[in-house]
Amino acid sequence: MENIIELDNVTKRFGGITALNKASLKVTRGEVVGLIGDNGAGKSTLIKTLVGVYSPDEGDILIRGKKVNAWNALKARESGIETVFQDRALTPQQSIVKNIFMGKELRYPFGFIKEKEQIFEANRLIREIGFTSKLINAESPVGNLSGGERQGVAIARAIYNKAELIVLDEPTNNLSLNETQKVFDFVLNVKKSNRSVLFIGHNIYHVYDISDRFVILDRGEVVHQLNKNDISTPEELMKIMRDTIGAH
Amino acid sequence: MSNNNSYLSNYFHRNGRALGSIGYFVLLMVIFLVGAPEAWIRPNLHQSVFVMMPTLIFLTIPLVFLVASGEIDLSFASTYAVAAYVFALLVKNGVDPAICLVLGIFTGAAIGALVGTLIVVFRLSSLVASLGVLFLLRGVILLLSNSRSITIMEIDSHWIYPLLVGNFYGFPMQIFWAAIFVIFCYYFFNKHVFGIHIQHVGDNSVSAEQMGINVNAVKIKAFMFVGIGSAIGGIFTTMITYTFFPTQGFGYLLLALAAVFVGGTPYWGGLGTIIGAVFGVGIIAYMEIGIIAIGWSGEWRQFFNGLIILLALLGHRLHGERVR
Numbered sequence: 001m002e003n004i005i006e007l008d009n010v011t012k013r014f015g016g017i018t019a020l021n022k023a024s025l026k027v028t029r030g031e032v033v034g035l036i037g038d039n040g041a042g043k044s045t046l047i048k049t050l051v052g053v054y055s056p057d058e059g060d061i062l063i064r065g066k067k068v069n070a071w072n073a074l075k076a077r078e079s080g081i082e083t084v085f086q087d088r089a090l091t092p093q094q095s096i097v098k099n100i101f102m103g104k105e106l107r108y109p110f111g112f113i114k115e116k117e118q119i120f121e122a123n124r125l126i127r128e129i130g131f132t133s134k135l136i137n138a139e140s141p142v143g144n145l146s147g148g149e150r151q152g153v154a155i156a157r158a159i160y161n162k163a164e165l166i167v168l169d170e171p172t173n174n175l176s177l178n179e180t181q182k183v184f185d186f187v188l189n190v191k192k193s194n195r196s197v198l199f200i201g202h203n204i205y206h207v208y209d210i211s212d213r214f215v216i217l218d219r220g221e222v223v224h225q226l227n228k229n230d231i232s233t234p235e236e237l238m239k240i241m242r243d244t245i246g247a248h
Numbered sequence: 249m250s251n252n253n254s255y256l257s258n259y260f261h262r263n264g265r266a267l268g269s270i271g272y273f274v275l276l277m278v279i280f281l282v283g284a285p286e287a288w289i290r291p292n293l294h295q296s297v298f299v300m301m302p303t304l305i306f307l308t309i310p311l312v313f314l315v316a317s318g319e320i321d322l323s324f325a326s327t328y329a330v331a332a333y334v335f336a337l338l339v340k341n342g343v344d345p346a347i348c349l350v351l352g353i354f355t356g357a358a359i360g361a362l363v364g365t366l367i368v369v370f371r372l373s374s375l376v377a378s379l380g381v382l383f384l385l386r387g388v389i390l391l392l393s394n395s396r397s398i399t400i401m402e403i404d405s406h407w408i409y410p411l412l413v414g415n416f417y418g419f420p421m422q423i424f425w426a427a428i429f430v431i432f433c434y435y436f437f438n439k440h441v442f443g444i445h446i447q448h449v450g451d452n453s454v455s456a457e458q459m460g461i462n463v464n465a466v467k468i469k470a471f472m473f474v475g476i477g478s479a480i481g482g483i484f485t486t487m488i489t490y491t492f493f494p495t496q497g498f499g500y501l502l503l504a505l506a507a508v509f510v511g512g513t514p515y516w517g518g519l520g521t522i523i524g525a526v527f528g529v530g531i532i533a534y535m536e537i538g539i540i541a542i543g544w545s546g547e548w549r550q551f552f553n554g555l556i557i558l559l560a561l562l563g564h565r566l567h568g569e570r571v572r
Contacts, residue, residue: 051458052460053457053458072460073457073458073459073460074460074461074462075460076460077459077460083458085455085458087454087455088455089452089454089455089458089459090452090455091447091448091451091452091455091456091518092451092452093447093451093518093519094447094448094451094518095258098444098447098448102448102455102456102459102461103445103448103456103459103460103461104459104460105441105444107441111440111441111442112435112439112440112441113439113440113441113444115439134254135254135257136254137254137255137258139255139258139262140254140257140258140261141258141261
């Protein structure tokens with residue numbers, strides 16, 4: 001199976017604190033990887049390094065087997081990695097359409113924006129995501145939306161860009177049961193189309209249900225990796241997590 | 249019906265601030281017209297306004313971009329004079345005025361780039377840092393020019409004079425250039441990736457960065473644009489008056505800033521309106537000249553300027569607080 005992305009012994013420090021210590025992780029095509037760990041385990045740092053928001057102090061990042069230099073968020077997006085950040089990465093005073101195309105606007109020559117095309121696509125996407133309110137359309141400001149709807153906009157962005165790897169950072173936080181189910185459906189759809197997902201979550205049950213493989217992070221280190229076939233219940237996963245973190 | 253409502257509410261979300269400042273402008277006109285109709289129908293009053301407005305437009309509109317990006321620049325009032333100095337000095341030394349114009353504008357862009365880089369790279373407060381640059385540059389001009397003005401009557405015979413600041417059937421040419429500048433900026437701000445990125449960066453720079461927008465580059469470009477606008481304003485004024493004088497530009501500092509905010513661009517970033525700013529400039533220019541024209545003493549000018557800024561801010565509050 002082709003590796004979409006691979007982190008090889010990546011270290012990231014902030015001042016004197018080592019947030020990631022020689023972490024290695026890979027995501028292959030068509031799999032859903034669940035990243036779990038306690039608060040402060042380094043999940044956020046790992047994700048932000050993986051998607052180019054932070055640059056690693058040591059170690060390599062490989063995209064489809066090739067090492068990349070000067071890794072940044074734009075390069076990550078151009079390599080087919082889209083992220084639904086925990087804070088959704090939205091600009092609330094701007095419209096839904098501007099948010100969906102943020103950083104990857106559809107352009108004419110000289111940088112002018114294909115506004116009509118963007119609005120058409122955004123209206124199609126928000127219907128696909130399941131926005132039913134007639135009061136909301138592509139030109140509505142994001143600030144007027146509920147938490148679940150904002151999550152929908154962030155996901156619409158990833159859908160439009162047909163990413164090969166979608167990173168979901170705590171995507172079910174603060175969502176209703178119905179909205180959580182929508183996120184799960186989305187993940188399954190991505191998997192079905194032979195693309196990959198990296199799913200970060202606090203809720204072991206959510207991560208267990210959705211993932212093919214689990215990566216356990218503790219104090220900036222990858223301490224354990226296992227396949228779903230290796231275990232049979234979420235409780236078992238929780239026990240393994242407690243044991244590894246305790247032993248570490 | 250609800251669809252219509254949503255389009256209407258989106259329309260007001262996008263244009264409410266511009267409509268607000270158009271409203272204040274119309275109100276001001278009505279007050280003047282009722283208060284002093286005989287002064288108001290004299291064409292020379294409006295001609296004076298038309299001479300002042302273009303300079304203020306070249307200064308104010310780029311500031312809308314910068315304020316929307318979440319920054320502010322006070323140093324533009326000195327950049328204005330530095331660019332004018334470079335222009336006048338070169339013209340005086342026999343360089344072709346067209347080349348002087350280009351070099352003057354380039355000077356403005358370079359100063360903007362330096363100020364922007366200083367603020368962005370060292371993470372300085374743009375208000376305080378640009379205040380420092382404002383004084384620093386003014387000091388440099390006073391020292392370099394020995395506090396003396398430069399007269400450039402020779403510009404009169406060069407082709408750029410009638411083209412840029414000449415007279416076209418009674419209208420000063422700079423009105424047309426300012427109009428072209430406004431149209432260009434309107435599209436640049438609303439329909440071009442530069443303006444859109446500025447709005448994202450000013451709205452939430454962390455989100456913009458996570459989506460791969462180079463936040464620092466966007467901000468530095470916005471500072472450069474302010475430098476370019478100031479340079480154009482300074483050079484145009486120098487050409488109109490045939491004179492560079494070392495204190496020029498200072499008087500526009502507060503007026504241009506007032507025009508940005510009276511025009512409906514909020515101070516907190518992420519939003520801005522070009523059309524609103526044009527009417528903001530109109531309000532400020534008519535206040536400056538109208539008070540005198542209707543026979544009141546100049547002492548009232550500042551009082552009314554202050555009053556209109558406060559009233560406009562209160563009015564724009566109706567468009568709501570910042571959404572997060």
